[in-house]
Amino acid sequence: MGLILIVTPMLYIFRNSRWWKKIFLAFFVLLYATVFYFFNFKFLADKMFYQPKNKILATVAENKVDSTKLIIGVSMNGEAKAYPIEIIGYHHQVQDTIGGSPVMVTYCSVCRTGRVFSPFVNRRFQNFRLVGMDHFNAMFEDAETKSWWRQATGIAVAGPLKGTALKEIAAEQMSLAAWLRIYPNTTILQPDNVFAKQYEGLEGFDEGTINSSLEKRDSASWQFKSWVVGLEISGHAKAYDWNDLVKQRVVNDTFQNTALVLVLENDNRSFHVWNRQVNDKLPEFIFDAASQTLKDNITNSVWNMDGECIEGTLKGNSLSPVQSYQEFWHSWQSFHPGTIKHKS
Numbered sequence: 001m002g003l004i005l006i007v008t009p010m011l012y013i014f015r016n017s018r019w020w021k022k023i024f025l026a027f028f029v030l031l032y033a034t035v036f037y038f039f040n041f042k043f044l045a046d047k048m049f050y051q052p053k054n055k056i057l058a059t060v061a062e063n064k065v066d067s068t069k070l071i072i073g074v075s076m077n078g079e080a081k082a083y084p085i086e087i088i089g090y091h092h093q094v095q096d097t098i099g100g101s102p103v104m105v106t107y108c109s110v111c112r113t114g115r116v117f118s119p120f121v122n123r124r125f126q127n128f129r130l131v132g133m134d135h136f137n138a139m140f141e142d143a144e145t146k147s148w149w150r151q152a153t154g155i156a157v158a159g160p161l162k163g164t165a166l167k168e169i170a171a172e173q174m175s176l177a178a179w180l181r182i183y184p185n186t187t188i189l190q191p192d193n194v195f196a197k198q199y200e201g202l203e204g205f206d207e208g209t210i211n212s213s214l215e216k217r218d219s220a221s222w223q224f225k226s227w228v229v230g231l232e233i234s235g236h237a238k239a240y241d242w243n244d245l246v247k248q249r250v251v252n253d254t255f256q257n258t259a260l261v262l263v264l265e266n267d268n269r270s271f272h273v274w275n276r277q278v279n280d281k282l283p284e285f286i287f288d289a290a291s292q293t294l295k296d297n298i299t300n301s302v303w304n305m306d307g308e309c310i311e312g313t314l315k316g317n318s319l320s321p322v323q324s325y326q327e328f329w330h331s332w333q334s335f336h337p338g339t340i341k342h343k344s
Helices: 002-016 019-042 085-091 176-182 193-200 242-248 329-335
Strands: 070-076 079-084 093-098 101-108 113-117 128-134 137-142 148-150 156-158 172-175 187-189 227-233 236-241 250-255 258-264 271-275 285-288 293-296 309-311 325-328
Touching: 002 019, 070 085, 070 093, 070 101, 070 113, 070 176, 079 085, 079 093, 079 176, 085 093, 085 101, 085 193, 093 128, 101 137, 113 325, 128 148, 137 329, 172 176, 172 271, 227 242, 227 258, 227 271, 227 329, 236 242, 236 250, 236 329, 242 250, 242 258, 250 285, 258 285, 325 329
Parallel strands: 079 187
Antiparallel strands: 070 079, 070 172, 093 101, 101 113, 128 137, 137 148, 148 156, 227 236, 227 325, 250 258, 258 271, 285 293
């Protein structure tokens, strides 16, 4: 009916109007067709950012990714995999299987958020496609219900499944070298040569020096694009200034009755957040620059950068990881309203 309402007067003008009106109408139709094509085909998010056509996961011996690159690492059911951020930052999502379980590895470079989800909704496997961005964060649509899911939280914000949350899978961000130290048998996602030019657009993203106002870092603290480490416990969120972490290397804290320790390795890239309770003890940790290790203030035991006690009374104990994220401050506070700023 809409086409009839539009086409009928157009035909009338072409048949009965003067030549300049016909030219004007032809120009308008061409302009509309161009806009329609670009916004409904060319500029669709899933037509601008594709999943890898050649998903290659290489062994350490075959790997071609520089070991200094940041990765999102996942270990499940005895299998570990690493996904370089400057690769998945273009794709926005990579669907894979780890330890026999399907996973959806996502990254939004405009929010600097990496999340890994199970692609099952109500026990049904779903395929997701990138549909755009809202509040600077990537949005995905499931194929079955057409609900829209926010990448930073995994929660459906529109559609029949609004309010439903995807199950998040534990993941860590660190340099590939740090990940290899913990998981020497990992496989690593390799660049897909089909998208070599697109990957070039994210060069410098790891360091925050990328030439993009949407993705470049604010070096000052608590600015729109400042880096923070964020975590959420029992529905309450807290953010830690990245600059403070660089200065201190170790931050001991207690949040929501959980004793925490945040540690930044010497590469200024790899960070860890652990629960610092060891049996019935609540030690605080200090950084030993000479040995690149940690020492606790109760037993003076020595701990490595993997959270393992390697020397002293507590030798053999390990600290439990707490899920945390490096993120732009604007993103963390947008999706965690009421978040608390850590004061050093």
